[in-house]
Amino acid sequence: DTGxxxxxxxxxxxxxQNVTFRCDPISEHNRLYWYRQTLxxxxxxxxxxxxxxxxxxxxxxxxxxxxERPKGSFSTLEIQRTEQGDSAMYLCASSRDFNEQFFGPxxxxxxx
Amino acid sequence: xxxxxxxxxxxSVQEGDSAVIKCTYSxxxxxxxxxxxxxxxxxxxxxIDIRSNVGEKxxxxxxxxxxxxxxxxxxHITETQPEDSAxxxxxxxxxxxxxxxxxxxxxxxxxxx
Numbered sequence: 001d002t003g004x005x006x007x008x009x010x011x012x013x014x015x016x017q018n019v020t021f022r023c024d025p026i027s028e029h030n031r032l033y034w035y036r037q038t039l040x041x042x043x044x045x046x047x048x049x050x051x052x053x054x055x056x057x058x059x060x061x062x063x064x065x066x067x068e069r070p071k072g073s074f075s076t077l078e079i080q081r082t083e084q085g086d087s088a089m090y091l092c093a094s095s096r097d098f099n100e101q102f103f104g105p106x107x108x109x110x111x112x
Numbered sequence: 113x114x115x116x117x118x119x120x121x122x123x124s125v126q127e128g129d130s131a132v133i134k135c136t137y138s139x140x141x142x143x144x145x146x147x148x149x150x151x152x153x154x155x156x157x158x159x160i161d162i163r164s165n166v167g168e169k170x171x172x173x174x175x176x177x178x179x180x181x182x183x184x185x186x187x188h189i190t191e192t193q194p195e196d197s198a199x200x201x202x203x204x205x206x207x208x209x210x211x212x213x214x215x216x217x218x219x220x221x222x223x224x225x
Contacts, residue, residue: 042217056210103157105153
């Protein structure tokens with residue numbers, strides 16, 4: 001068990017560019033969550049998957065954001081036409097059913 | 113939706129002292145309350161949790177208490193050590209359905225040697 005991994009760990013991009021992050025959950029965890037965390041705040045829920053199905057999306061997830069979890073394994077989070085307000089830490093977590101969520105180290109996004 | 117308030121935002125203690133972090137929640141349907149520790153450059157890590165059918169839970173130097181009537185819960189760390197220095201987050205989760213936690217804003221705990 002290698003834990004939840006996220007790539008890249010850091011991403012610097014220019015406003016208007018598209019970015020994609022990847023999350024590899026703990027194997028056999030059927031639920032996968034994406035959160036956003038800004039400085040001085042707790043993680044804020046963005047969306048979650050149960051297996052390959054995206055079951056809930058927060059209103060924080062504008063139409064510039066899209067997430068996928070093909071085959072119910074890894075997940076990607078894409079942000080199109082990035083804005084400076086998108087700068088944050090993007091955290092991924094996974095769990096088996098309704099048990100403890102295990103978080104990855106996060107991807108820090110900086111939009112210039 | 114759920115709203116979680118956490119205090120204090122910063123807590124500075126001497127090694128060996130106790131530390132207490134308090135949280136309140138708004139949704140009486142919340143029934144699961146995890147606490148996370150986040151070290152610099154890392155994701156949050158669960159350190160202890162409590163469910164609404166229990167009033168107190170202890171794990172070595174860490175304990176959590178829950179008062180459902182008042183809608184508040186607290187984290188207690190005894191005999192603090194420098195390695196306890198981190199940001200601590202409380203969260204409240206409404207049972208059933210999505211099971212998505214709502215986090216507090218965090219408490220930065222500094223333990224001075």
